[in-house]
Amino acid sequence: MKPTLLILTQVATHHRDAIAERFEILYAPDAEGRAAQIATQGERIRAVLTIGSTGLTAAEIDAMPALELVCALGAGFENIAVAHARARGIAVANGAGTNDSCVADHAFALLLATVRAVPQLDAATRAGTWRTALPLRPNVSGKRLGIVGLGTIGRRIARRGEGFDLEIGYHNRKPREDAGYRYFDSIGALAAWADYLVIATPGGAGTRHLVDASVLAALGPAGFLVNIARGSVVDTEALASALRAGKLGGAGLDVYESEPAPPVVLFDCPNVVLTPHVAGWSPEAITASVTQFLENARRHFAGEGLLTPVD
Template sequence: MKTVLVLVESVNEYLPILEDNGFRLILAPTPATRADAVATRGHEIDAVLTRGPLGVTAAEMAALPRLGIICVLGAGYEQVDLPAAKARGITVTNGAGVNAPSVADHAMALLLSAVRDIPQADASVRRSEWRKITRPSFANKRIGILGLGAVGMAIARRALGFDMQVSYHSRSPRDDVDFTYCATPLALAAESDFLIVATPGGGATRHLIDKATIEALGPQGFLVNIARASVVDTQALIDALQHGRLAGAALDVFDDEPQVPNALKTLGNVVLTPHVAGLSPQASSDTVQRVADNLLAFYAGKPVLTPVHS
């Protein structure tokens, strides 16, 4: 029986999927239990289940002599030391695309909430104020999507249902879509009323949305981030929101989770959620099933389903 070190904390209800497939689990969802498991039970561990922000370090890999595979729960794998994994011959997989419907739903919910002022309107009714403010509609608005992977495509399909015009930026144009390609994030922002961040995190995408890009989106523009906080310059975003150079923002991700800057909490033109875009019963079940399928393939000597290439 293979033993999996589980570092994630968000899918406990679905971990029996792994046990039903014959895997033994060591649960270590906190820094303390993680360090203890690596130090005292490292010789037992064959596989690791983690998330992008939790990662796996080179030192941890070195302390796990039996480690053969690292499974990342979501699409992002920014804190997994890929060079160290490659040097050790450790396979890395992710959950790319599995929770895309849930993330896309949440992105649209955030956009609707921010643009239509839903949280403030709800609060006003609860205070018996009956606050009525005219807000933008969605038909014929220009939506820009940064990153047209599985999540970005799912967002684009939903945006079409709202009669929006879709543009995108990614590392290279796609020849299988009719959406407008913009060569840079700056160009995408300049062509957008609403900008959705749906690109992976990591060094290659750090601060793609910088001060200039936020300024290009403009005082009537809205920004939604359901990807990684590192893609957006948070201080530039806060400054633009505070001074009316951006109409609003909706964020599901933050630089130092679960810490959220007080400046964001006090702004009335921001909607905040606690990194829950990818969480739904179906998404969580499917994501853990993808982990099980990757593990079963790996230990059967077959190609894994969703490999991460360093």
């Protein structure tokens, strides 16, 4: 008999078909369906597939007495009650490593689009404006790239930065012995040094508004911010104020505090490039994430160690 799996995030039909070969699926990618499935089927559920932003609460875990495995489809797990799950003896895994390259690619797409003002130049071209009527945009190459969070994604961003002849610096809770980049013990010091500040740190209470008005002031009017991590890391109101006052050169954001609602407060700000939390989404990345979930599930139900357990 197949174990029952509750899926709390959108999964394409062909991927659900692959998952259904191993599980009886309860599909609830919206809040109403989620509550209904847990209320009526909670006793049968042995595994949950979710994502970091959607999460899984302690109360929901307690409503599923047979639950033994929780997996995040992506790398993030900030809204999963991990400690509570562990106290119940429930295994927790994530999709670490499956979309790192895709996210790093998107981070540089946002950086290039923002620094070189690609959306504005596209609009000007469509309006018939020639280059002589437009301000010059700076080089991306030959500058300083500061990375907040030198994990697997941060390191891939750094490698791409090297390809643009950028000097790399980073801020972590502690320096990495295996990294040859310059370490800064505070995000403010990193921002003051950098021309570009890319946010690649986990979300959650510990990093909420890590990028605040003081960090944006340190980055300065010639500086650019890119966030492909979690919207909560950046103080949106402070960012809007800095952009409107000309105290920041520009920002490229894939994540927002308001998501899935768009960051309306930024709509009238100059030089902002916005995408709807798609940095980790590509056919290759999603397929890899589903494949890794299936391997973690296979290992768990076979009594083997997980491939990517959440620390």
